[in-house]
Amino acid sequence: MFFKKIFVAITAGFIFSIILSVIDYTPLSERNEDVLYYSFPALVAGGILYIIPLFLFLGIPISMILDFYLNKLKANNKARNYLLSVLFYTLGGVFVTLLLLLFIQGGRASSVSAFFAVLWSIIFASLLFLHISIAFEVIIRKFKNYLVNNRSS
Known part of the structure; x- marks a missing residue:
């Protein structure tokens, strides 16, 4: 399970880095003179350097804790399980967000809008982690079924 979480964390971190880079990238036609702009690959590389460690060192432990409690609340209803997973994540x-705010800025946000920008980004990242994890589980299950059904005797 832990190795699955590592794979999910790296994949989610990479995808999240690309998404943030797309949002932050300034096309050549819109750039001002005398202003430093990073290329798209540089934005992705920088994002990977900062984001993947957060997914690995915060995302995996918190995901494991959330999954522990979700397994205790598991029901036969797939929709209920999915909605509980979305709520928990x-x-x-x-x-x-509150943890990072506490450690990075001593518990104070520079502004309410900055707090909500960080909050929505991290909620999106946690839901991305959840959905990649679900997709990975489905792929693994289908692959196992394929191997069992196509085993040569």
């Missing part, structure tokens, strides 16, 4: 994103 959203609350996990809120927790990470």
